[in-house]
Amino acid sequence: MLLKTKNLKFTHLNKIAIAIILLTQSIVFAQEVIQVDSTGVAKETELILDKKPTNLKDTIVPFKRFKAEGVAAVVGEYVILDSDIDKSYLEFEQTGVSTADISRCQLLGKLMEDKLYIHQARVDSILVSDTEINPQVDQLVEYMVGQLGSEEKVVEYYRKDNITELKNDLLKAKKDIELANRMQAKVVENAEVTPEEVRQFFYNIPEDERPVFSAEVEIAQIVIEPEVTKEAKQAVIDRLNEFRADIVENGASFATKAVLYSKDGAAATGGLLPSFRRGDPYAKEFKDVAFSLLEGEVSEPFETDFGFHILKVDKIKGQEVDVRHIILFPELSQATIDKAKEKVDKIRENIINDSISFGDAARLYSDQKETRNNGGQLVNPSNQDTRFDLTKMDPTLGAQVYNLQEGEVSKVFVDQDRTGKKTFKFLTVTNRYDEHPADFIKDYEKIKELALRQKQINTIEKWQNKKIKDTYISVDKDYKDCEFASNWTKKLK
Template identity: 65%
Template sequence: MRSIATVLKPISRNNQLLIVVMLLLVSVTQAQEVVTVDSTGVAKGSAEELTSQTVEKKDTVRTFKRFKAEGVTAVVGNYVILDTDIDKSYLELKQQGISVEEITRCELLGKLMEDKLYAHQAKIDSILIPDAEINNRIDQQMQYLITELGSEEKVAEFYRKESMAELRKELFEVNKTLQLASEMQRKVVENVEITPEEVREFFYSIPEDERPIFSAEVEVAQIVVEPEVTAEATQDVIDRLNELRRDIVDNGSSFASKAVLYSKDGSASKGGLIPAVRKNSPLAKEFKDMAFSLLEGEVSEPFETEFGWHLLYVEKIRGQEVDVRHIILFPEVTQSTIDKARVKIDSLRQEIVGGTIAFDEAARRFSDETETRNNGGQLVNPVTFDTRFDLTKMDPTLSAQVYNLKQDEVSQVFTDRDYTGKSKFKILTITRRFEEHPADYVKDYEKIKDLALKEKQIRAIEKWQEKKIKDTYVNVNADYQGCEFSSNWLKR
């Protein structure tokens, strides 16, 4: 199937997908994703070093040895695309491990012009992206960067900026443009609908030997039994944190040193530092509430989040941001509680296999996982949000447990560990299995409908682009006049 973000007519299907992946990698900064070096508009190294890393292509553009640092490649509406923007696109792909050997400068320029056209039209249509939404995204990016690099100074140095304010300003413009383009594209296709007759025509227009092959899929349910955390184990953690707190508050011991020695998460190596915490940061609510209730230099009492038990120290308050350090500990589970949990799940498995109780009923009554318990243990695919998992794309740990299971067969008990190292016992079953097969109109109607809808959206976007390019000022540098763009950027 063609990509919705069509770039050039001569592009192979693989190249189309790579360029769409590039767009997604640049724009998906949610869920604590970090914008790459080049997405900020900054490159590590001089202009000469940057362009020397670019893959030289013998396409419709003459081969360059060097590019002007501020050479203008194209103008779309109020947006300017520089030679270095294309170079940065190459580097972004390479940083993500994507081969750029078959991707030309023409293709990347076409994609960049498409993005700018969306953003330009979004402004004309008065599409507004709240500054708070963009700032929230930047906060997440900044927090990730500072955590990874260790300090604001190192982040600014890494991105070759004089200050964090300068970096934030540039990140703001990059994110705003991407958000405008994304929202504009969404509006172009939001009213595109597909009828059952159009789905039928789409499917039967594909020659039988060219119809897509759908991978094997499974629906999976699970039962989880966790070793009990006793009141005594919890109290031991609280007592230990109180002991650390007394040594810090009463004896002047270093909080950072205690975090390095005792904290049980990744921030320990940085002295427990979590910089630039804001009220909308993606942290546990209890953690943020505590961070903003303390004075600078104050150490909290032990408190609990879903992740464990914490001590928190406010290092610096800067307006709406606070730099904190924390120590996190987890209650220990005893061997007796581990053994008890194992006996419980072994017994459940025997009853299910023996037919005494159905798997879904056992999950509802005995599973310790609240997210799946009420629907009989049924897992939901976090990517598609339905219950089907493509065996070729599912989590390797899960795939290894279910790959050879037959429908309604129950797996052996296995141990799973979360990021804290805490063990839990699981059993799985395949509630439905769908073998790899050529697309079938009846069995795969919903998937075929999605493909047909995407095809119709592509046509809607192509039509929209054709009209808007005519109405928009577009100028392409003479060096790129030989490109065979799928859209009429050259207005010939």
């Protein structure tokens, strides 16, 4: 590995020498030097000569700053270029992150950390297969095509020869990200904190420096769905059977039917869904049908919690399948909508009149399976806690509860999920916690989370310092004076 890195440096010096020789032979007054970074994106630097060169001295003196593509650092077999740091700045700016307080040293440190994870992941034989990443790449390319209008424009924008080359580059980049994530997860997988460590962590923080937790609420809800009649369900099944017959008997295109009639986002891709396995989080009924069919087969209509489907198996790849589907939803009559509205209004009125508690009403009447047995209590999907930070919660939900007092019931409102299904619901705030300095008893779980995070950071730092000693690392002289968080320059301490 050491020899390989030395060869890289030798080649780089040769390139500079060749560039100088070419300059001495130049007879032009200006030319463009194209620099290419490690992502394949070209950069242009204009080189200006004051006059026709007559000797080497005239050639190399007057020009705007020119630096052949520089190697900032090497970690194992991975090279980090100066342009990679420039690209990191650009990515921050494009996502709206201020770079005013981010130094090149900090960015280089982060890039070296990422490369160390990837290097060690390969050493430890942590694998990421193409089949795991390909669906992500396909979705990303679909998104880019949607933004720019065509594959040709995407290829041109990213300066690639064709879409296959772009996909291969994206695949490599995403595999590296996943490798780094898995390596980091492996490093901290055994990091745990005891109650005593949590206590020490908290009381070691000076009182005036302890965290302040934002205002939070605990929320319960009651959801009433308009009843779908048997006639409405049968109408959807009949319609899907018509599609199926046209596809199976007449050779009609499943993808075209999906584009024209399917009621979800996958319609834009002809109903095509990302590859999945039996263990992936799809509806059980959907997976049962998908894995019961042969390649090319089209299913009979079937129902899930999301709607009514037919699906076609495009390809079976070992334990994975590629499928297309068409989803339809039963039409709701105005009579069933009015009946549901009347029901939800009556339930709310009984709660306000103290005829029944909110929790009991949720258990008896709510149509939402996930919350009704819990008295309607919502769980924060980001941390599986019942508390919601008012500054971070979903804006739609936040608008409904922001001004509610503890125990107060909201007005009935109409909600619509991503499938387009509409429901009536109302909410209550079961507990409200005002903004406050951290309290060891009341905020134990949050403090435990902070203590665990700190322990994970310490674990990673120790791991990094050990692996830095065991790994070939070279940092360019331009960055030798950087104050890195880890000892990348291997200075004696």
